[in-house]
Amino acid sequence: MSGEAILRGEGLVKRFGGLIAVNEVSFNLYRGEILGLIGPNGAGKTTLFNLITGFLKPDRGRVYFNDRDITGWPPHRIALEGVARTFQLVRPFLRMTALENVMISALSKVGGLEEAEETALELLEFLNLSDKRDWRASSLTIVERKKLEIARALALKPEVLLLDEPIAGLNPKEVDDMLETLREIRERGVTILIVEHVMRAIMNICERIIVMHYGRLIAEGTPSEISSDPKVIEAYLGGVM
């Protein structure tokens, strides 16, 4: 893991009326790492994702990607620049086939249908969805849809992948498969920032973890440091570690 921060947030603030969802959050994502973002429900994790990926504009603060200021860029531009994301509640293009779903993102990057189809087929293969390529997304199971969403994000050939709860709802075997896939994605040279609730998964796969609570970053460190941090334990009072 090199010392350069491929994605950086500085002093990000986002308010909704009287509620402060993200409160002076600064973070670094280093090239090649898998960084975990955890925190109780409502801590502001998805809002932070939305701020990074352009779906929301921060009231204050800036986001840097490869030292370029991408704050306030429209979402599609950020996606094309190299920061891809998945959604917490998967959002496949329901009436289109799995292949077409992945081709959409691929087409954003390359011009021709043939090339896009090749890229899409390769990614479907990578995520074990090849046999479902001509199935409508509406017919896929939750697990398959989650994998499809990841394939779609990868088709953008991103440098950074933001995953919003990819593991929720998966059984233990599926969780292990997913973690293995994430490691393979990292092997391909993609830096990962993952939001998750399933603790054993996070502890398993992340080298570093940052913790949010009521919109603030309250802790940062290795999995073992985090699991023994009193602030974190208090935030998760009653939660499963």
Place this chain on the structure above:
Amino acid sequence: MRALRMIKAELSTKAGRIFNAAAIVAVILPLVVRDQFFINAMMLVYMYSIIALAWNLMNGYTGLLSFGHAVFFGIGAYTLMLLLYRGVTPWIGMLLGGLLSAGFAFLLGVPFSRLRSHWFALGTLVLGEIFLIVFANWRAVGGALGLDQPRRLLLSPPSIYWLNYARPTPYYYLALGILGLELLLLYAILNSRPGYFFQAIREDEEAAMASGINVTLYKCISMAISGFFTGVAGGIYTVRFGYIDPYAVFSMMRISVYPVIAGLIGGVYSLIGPIIGSLIFVPTAEYLRAIVGGTLGSRFQGVHFASFGIVLLIISMRIPEGLMGWLEMRGLLKPLMSSGGGSDER
């Protein structure tokens, strides 16, 4: 070219063979049938089909429901007529009418793309009413009385250059030809990059953004293409009837609502659906108007249009997927050029 290969594949399916047969019938129809009223009615069917197809590019394929397509139609109509006054052949007039509509539609997309589905639809409805008011009060373009074709055209012998025939047959072929062209072009577009993007936008705008699509830009493009063909249809109307007025060409009920009903009857998730819908709805509405209209007088218009409302209500509540969708769901027929292929096996 990939699109040509796909077209050949489509045409060899069961639906494709029906289509081929229908196309042949359409081409030879005027040579066999002498009834001019019938030929005229079919010409109207094709004209409305052109609008319905264009309308459905926005609705069924990009998720943009429009109640204001009369705007594009009217722009095309007035452009052709005004150019006719300047001695420009209607062929160019039609093309320019389409382009002007397209340009206007594209620009409209910039503010309108920020409106969510319901508000977008309402906005288009409002736009139609505005255009009607403006043109009905714009004396330079004829105001409420509209525009007649230039007198010299009436007196000149019929020619292809001026498209000033008395019989409906030439216009029949004009409309049919343009419909065919439109079908081909839309098929090619929908199976290319923009087409994929349109459908992604229809499915989920935010997911489309996350997939790198500039949603506003592609909405504008979809509207521009839709506006183009609708504008051309306006041109067809103008050369055929030789007289236009704002209450006809910018009419919500006579222009904007037709493609909505036709699309709904036929099914919005295929290219062929709106055409089938027009085939069913247009002759019915026109024959009703001709036959029943006389007896009820001015109140008739209310009954006529209220019945459109009832039809729309029943269809949207009972069979929103339309005829083609219904056939597809029962596995009876896979409509030609349907959107979102693939199977639903479990």
Place this chain on the structure above:
Amino acid sequence: MVDLWLLGQATTSGLLLGCIYAVVALGLSLIWGVMEIVNFAHGDFLMLSMYLSYFLFTYLGLDPLIGSILGFLMGLALGLIVEKGLIEKVLGSPPIVTILVTFSVLLIIRYGAMAAWGPGVKTLHPWYFMAILDLWGVRISMAYLIGALISLAATIALHIFLKKTYTGIALRATSQNRLAAELLGIDARKMYTLSFCIGVALVGLAGGVLSTFYYVIPEVGGRFCMLSFVIVVLGGFGSLLGTFLGGLIIGVAEEISAIFIPPVMKDVVAFIIFLLILMLKPSGLFGEVAR
């Protein structure tokens, strides 16, 4: 240089007219806020109410103020029928279906009216509505004044209802977060029906008021639907305060622009305002982000 006095005159009239426009738009905004649907037939319910007042006045000699109250009640009833009979059945469907259903209702009401009562213009002019008051040199139409007072009363009543009564708060909760509201024991379906009924009732009230100075024809609904649309966009989706202020602004804009341009074009002014708002501040005056 425009006569300042004329400008002041127009502004005053505009504010009064704006109150009435605001009440009409509030109905639309409320329905959208709670149900997330646009009631395309909104303006046409207004039209029905205007006809009601016309008939009550012409055949029974009833004052349009009574017409307003009866219009309000009629609105409640019609809203109930339409919501429970049609809209409730399609609430889970994709947006195109709900749009088409309310649009069909628009067609049926508008053209049913044309079939029933003919396309002719009807007007009613009860004597005291024709009066013009002269307050400190400013001429105010009695019809506008009474209309504005009734509209303001209705708006304040709505405000109190939403802020202080349990039902009203439940309504607001449903509009903000349906799931959370249901978890708290609120029956969302009842809230939908309630909001729709109130929305149409408001328009029923306004109809009586408007009939005293506005022409009554089957197509009048289209105009008010358009105005309501512009007002809601101007004020911002989801904000009732914004809608109210938007109504005032549009009213003033209409009266002031009447000084400079022919009256037929006043709708164009409203539409241009609408386009400008969309381009410059798409969330409107007070709205949430449109995303």
